[in-house]
Amino acid sequence: MPDDAASNHRDDPEQPERRDFLTRVGVGACAAAAVGSGLVTLDFLRPKVLFEPPTTFLAGDPGDYPEGTVRFNKERKAYVIGAPGGVYALSAVCTHLGCITRFLSDQSVIACPCHGSRFDLEGNVVQGPAPRPLPWLEVETNPQGLLVVDTGIVVPRGKVFRA
């Protein structure tokens, strides 16, 4: 090492490794503190309570849905549809760019007003730019026997809820 008289270093001639070791421990501790602070900050920023509307809604009695019934819940953006032997739910949000679709009962088709996508009553894309079919949503009954639809849970297509 060049001898720098202007530097404040006083190398320990006996054990230069001690200074190096302590430097490494110190910097390592700072690094650990920095990583810890970063994790704490990330944890702080993740919301623990959301003030958004709940994803579940009550959809009435299973008997209200004879085959072919289509009911539209505007606030939760979901169709509840009667099938042979059961009930299922479709998301009403168009898979193209998120517009809210509408059910055209005379044509038995779900149409999106934004770019012309059309879906059949099982959610399959019939026409238009939508890349994916409408997802099927979970349908359950509550202890009182009423239907509960959860728009936050997607179930496999074709899974009809049998009451």
Added chain:
Amino acid sequence: MRALSTGPISRWLIDSSLYRSVVRHGVADTNRNRSLVVFENLFLHVHPVKVRQKTLRFTHTYWLGGVAFACALILIATGILLMFYYHPSVPQAYRDMKELSFVVDNGTFLRNMHRWAAHLMVLASFLHMLRVFFHRAYRPPRQFNWVIGVVLLIVTLLLSYTGYLLPWDQLAFWGVSVGTNMAKEAPLLGEKVRFLLLGGNIVSENALLRFYVLHCVVLPVALLLFLSVHIWRVRKDGGVQGPPDDTPGQEEVR
């Protein structure tokens, strides 16, 4: 930092052209490289490359300006984090304070850090002013830097005052009411200044929003600008001045 750069992986990393494109100097083994660490760094190059050894001692300045600056940095960091959960509207602001205290992870800790750093910054600024006074470090050519320091003290107090209203609890509301009523007593301008400050005649949503903008944007920018000039002037005036070297009475200046 010899200790960190002697391993084979470290050496390979430091010698790579990717690293060298970012950090242009070599390992700070030589005085030239130690100079470059300071000289080529945007944030560090307000420092001179060499400093008088005497100025490093704790008793030279008691590092009070440094404590105030450290508090400012902590306040900016914690303040920005708190801003992610705070709505400056009535009564949502108070609910957000409750949310920070009971719902958000580490919300209480960050809020406490912010509050105690604020108190420490006011105290450290005042002690720093006393230190500079008793060391007579405002003598020429440092006169204007003292004035900038007084401005910084006022900006710090205003930052503390505007932040005081934001929790929108009884302490905040009435503390600010008392303060603005004191300002109202100023002749000629008092009423007008109070009206501008509050955005109305009473402490209300308008006042909260104005104090929020002052506290989070206007005053921090003012603080950073004046702080930059303050620190730059210290450098240009030859560095920090601690206890006057000469014995009293022997430096007659006319």
Added chain:
Amino acid sequence: MSSMPPLDVVESSDPMATPRRVALVRPDMRPAVRMTDEPYVMTFPNLIIREIILFQIVVVGLAVAAMLFDAPLEGIANPLETPNPAKAPWYFLGLQELLHYFPPVVAGVLMPVLVVIALVVIPYARINLSAQELWKGAGAGRLAAVIGVASAIVLLFAAFGCWPIVVPTACVALAMLAARGGGDGGAIRTTLARVTLPEWIMLWFTIVAAILTIIGTFFRGPGWTFVWPWAAAAAG
């Protein structure tokens, strides 16, 4: 400018002689750092590491305080219900205490403005530049002046019943008098003797501000009446 050293002008009739340019630097405007033999050290790492350590100490200290002491949060703001007492933040409590004795124009506006003006003026009024000890070479005139001014302040503030200012002023005045002739006294007296007049004034101001703030923080209860801190804490 009468103390400027005379200019040395070298005259020469040789047209080829190198002209000398004399740069004149007024002594009071010279930079504070002269060429000295003082040792210099590299900023990196000596100063940088101290700055890093200071920052870490402040962060750790504040983190410990943040874990031990919670920031207060009272009930939601209610414009219809004034708490009793309604106190400003602690750095304004000194002013609020002054409001108890003086009309708002004086305590709330005049005094703070005067303080700020006095602070700003310090370097320009060349305060304390020569660091003259208060009693050095001073005669009876200075003694009379000190006693006179101190008495005037005490009487003025006593007329308003402002004891938080009267008592510290009297104490500081006594300390100033004790410093007189302190060159041969004990250790405390010798230290006091070295204090200059502007430093006494700043000490006085700091002590008064601290006492006013302490009283406003701990000794004032409902209606701004005087309470003992332990009684207030028990009741509150």
